[in-house]
Amino acid sequence: MPKLFLVTRSEENYIKTIFHLGGSSSTLIATNAIAEQMETKPSSVTDMAKKLADKGIVYYKKYQGVCLTDIGVKKALSIIRKHRLWEVFLVEKLDFTWDEVHEVAEQLEHIKSEKLIDRIDALLEFPKYDPHGDPIPGKDGTFLKQDKQLLSEVPLNKVAVCVGVKDTSPTFLKFLDKNKIALGDTIEVLEKEEFDHSLLIKLANHELSISHQIASNLYVKINY
């Protein structure tokens, strides 16, 4: 009965942000957190919280925060699905680099056409992950949570495979390119420096020392 048909671009951006901040379970996300993430003001968030609550997209408890309703989660997953499929498209079909895709996908994710995104999905042969290693939600709302961990938490001498990035900023991604670290690469932790928590890691053809900040933005999966 709720007419979820009219969701504006701005509303979609709020929905996505709330999802990414963890508002998909019943955890309430603070107004300030949303405002900071979106580079907007808390008062704007409050306004939108009311609007989204009226539409049945979020649950809003005054002074406490918001979380997505079931409808809101569905909507969020649909937007994220579009965002990530477009990112794959840009890389696979148009030779964009992984640091270039996010900005354009931010626009493309708002295109309204179910047929379009389904066909893109098919053209790409139903990819499971986007160029940053993030899982692509299914058309039906399924959402794989992969078991991955930060490289900074991997024990010494363990061999792991790089599967994702936490920070997806162009700066970080280009740093990885420059240092020849890519998704799918095998990484072994050779040393952990006690002083600054930097790591000495071994890649296929080179060894490299990386700061803790780098290591705590790289997701890996340990080989058993």
Add this chain to the structure above:
Amino acid sequence: MPKLFLVTRSEENYIKTIFHLGGSSSTLIATNAIAEQMETKPSSVTDMAKKLADKGIVYYKKYQGVCLTDIGVKKALSIIRKHRLWEVFLVEKLDFTWDEVHEVAEQLEHIKSEKLIDRIDALLEFPKYDPHGDPIPGKDGTFLKQDKQLLSEVPLNKVAVCVGVKDTSPTFLKFLDKNKIALGDTIEVLEKEEFDHSLLIKLANHELSISHQIASNLYVKINY
């Protein structure tokens, strides 16, 4: 010097409409004509005319109408280029039919990324025409005007090739599909009915009687 960098979606739609109504030369387009085309009110058009004039995109003469400046024409061609390239993409890469593409292209044409549209262009191998036979403006602003005429104006027993449609509504396009008329088809005018100006035409494998309204929405090029 004028910062043409911020052009809103709404402004883009006005620019495109003015272009399509002939406002690319110095012909002034009436407020009412724009309003009707865009299904909006004349007063809204006046407001926008002022805004676009301020930005140097249109020349606006009070009570007379608007036409595009050189900057405006360039902007219009860029939007039309994007619209038509996306239409080709949808048909060629995603198996959309020619009656489905316009609606989605109306959204996609507003995506801001020069790299994106250039790569789409390359992926499609630099098409010259969109699925409706309309020419695709070049990146540099070139715009081929093809010599085509309406089927309704072709003399008897002349053989012509179908090269475009004037009406691009799904209704008309589906009518053409149903009657097996497609771009590239050869058409010969066998008879012209004096009473209602309907035509008897000969296609590759069938003859067909079409009304004047149909014939005056089909562009053809006569074989010499």
Add this chain to the structure above:
DNA sequence: ACTAATTTTTAGATTTGTCTAAATTTTAAT
């Protein structure tokens, strides 16, 4: 438990894009 600091909300203003209704200008018709 009581301040003090922080967070959140409200109130009022602004911008963009639209509308209606009234006023103005242009055009067409006698």
Add this chain to the structure above:
DNA sequence: ATTAAAATTTAGACAAATCTAAAAATTAGT
């Protein structure tokens, strides 16, 4: 040349989305 009709503009209003500044509520520190 007047008058009537049509087109266009203005004035004022509204909804969406944002902001600033002030008020209210919550949280934290003692």
